[in-house]
Amino acid sequence: MTEEINESAFTHPLPEYDIENPVSISDIKSVSKLRTHTYIEEFDRILGGGIVAGSAILIGGTPGIGKSTLLLQVCQKFSEQDYLSLYVTGEESTAQIKLRADRLNVTSNNIFLVAENNLNVILEHIRKFKPKLVIIDSVQAVFKPDLESSPGTVSQVRQCANELIQISKKTDSSIFLVGHVTKEGMIAGPKVLEHLVDTVLYFEGEKFMSFRVLRAVKNRYGSTNEIGIFEMCKNGLREVKDPSEIFLSRTHSLSSGAVIISCIEGTRALLVEVQALVTRSSFGMPGRKVTGVDHNRVTMIIAVLEKRTGLLLGGYDIFVNVVGGVKIDEPAADLAIAIAIASSYKDVTIPGNTIIIGELGLGGEVRGVSQFDSRIKEAARLGFENAIIPKDNSKNSSKTESLKMAEVSSLAEAIDKFC
Structure with missing residues (x-):
């Protein structure tokens, strides 16, 4: 009998940049992160005043509650400011997204759609187009070919989310990761997924009710006590500015x-x-x-x-x-x-x-x-x-x-x- 050792094809490459030496905190200059307003007041309030450049935002909720609808409307608001948006769908075809976009009156040449699950291809699209906003719908559907496990497993979700967040920091692209939820209402996958991102948003509400509550449970750039209230209409989500009524x-x-x-x-x-x-x-x-x-x-x-x-x-x-x-x-x-x-x-x-x-x-x-x-x-x-x-x-x-x-x-x- 002969022993054979199979080396894993997946390796962690060394960083391409020089290693920085530790510096005193008093010598570090303060840098104010640039925010981009979506002009959806309920949404901007939850995020602390707008979307921070290079931030990673995880949004979860039950199927059909309006996650994709809201993000398409955010893409439209970005395109009206002449910003480029990339919508990556791993569960629907581009034709299905187009049907939803027509219903929401989302029509812009600055919004690009692609149906892709391969992480390497997605990263190449981000490097090529350099979009201001990236939507990954959903992170559980993305897989890295170097990993032997199937999409949606703990190792795949953790590694794919980690690399997507890294490229968002390098390119200053704000990235939204749509996450599945379990029967208990928690985001599926490893808990480290919520630790990696900057903001975690939860969509609450019942599908048979027209009102939706968007709540921030983690936010590095704002308060976690804010909520946004929306009403589901035939033309998409409409913000409710006077919720007491x-x-x-x-x-x-x-x-x-x-x-x-x-x-x-x-x-x-x-x-x-x-x-x-x-x-x-x-x-x-x-x-x-x-x-x-x-x-x-x-x-x-x-x-x-x-x-x-x-x-x-x-x-x-x-x-x-x-x-x-x-x-x-x-x-x-x-x-x-x-x-x-x-x-x-x-x-x-x-x-x-x-x-x-x-x-x-x-x-x-x-x-x-x-x-x-x-x-x-x-x-x-x-x-x-x-x-x-x-x-x-x-x-x-x-x-x-x-x-x-x-x-x-x-x-x-x-x-x-x-x-």
Whole structure:
């Protein structure tokens, strides 16, 4: 028997540039990265004011939610500024992309399409055309021939993404990587994929609803608290500049269990409607169904209601829902959720011209919230007349003449006054 050693064809070449010596941080000159505006305000806000030259952006979402639609519209905005865009599709033909482009009225000589999966060919196209914007749809479909594994595997996705990001830094081309998502909603592939890129965006929303929420979970050039809200129309995604209007029923005679809350998403206030339904349970174990808010936090609020206000909720099924498909993850919604549950339990209606703000403690106390003035000003702008607020926020808040504020210091006090 003779031993044979097969050498791998894939090797890591040495860098072609000279190795730099370490320098003092005080000797390094600051360089402001040039941003390119897409003039889609919701999109620019998420990215921190525009797309940074040479940045790598990973965007994920469920199939059919609008990732390719949005990126085609971004290409159109780039072409209107006489910038070159390269759209690389690995899952569709150029004819299919053309059909979508015709529907979106995307027609420009500065947008180039190519159906290609081979990474080496894609890199050669980028070197040849030197585009300002590169779209890779999707990164899981791209493969490097030197690797023996099939497209979409961990090694292929990691290596292809790494080389695409490297060429974007060298050519100052901004690159968008479209990523598949798993059943849990996470981007498929290795977690290192999210570490490699500069920005990670997630598209949220249901396909049967017209509204889409674009959220940044990582951003090296801006805030990760911003969201962009879009509406899917026949001509593509339309940005929603006044999102509070779409999440409110705007009726001044809401049913019992429905309240309005002012929450903060990034730098702006957003008014949404929270609904609760309390019904007697037919089984030994009462159900707790929650949509749009954290299930554990709702469970805590129910426990505080039972302990601090005397409401006997143990034999009732409780359902909590945020209207419009938006998700709330801040504690400023605690008081509103508690009052909504108590309102449904007692069958008492909260006036539709009232907003509720406040965080709950385990002792039943109502704590102050951050960015209070922004919440109040947004409610006043939309014509609300009453506000239930924490007593802690009334000291340093700016007065709004059109809004009558009712201060509460405990949950029991709020329930006695309004339920």
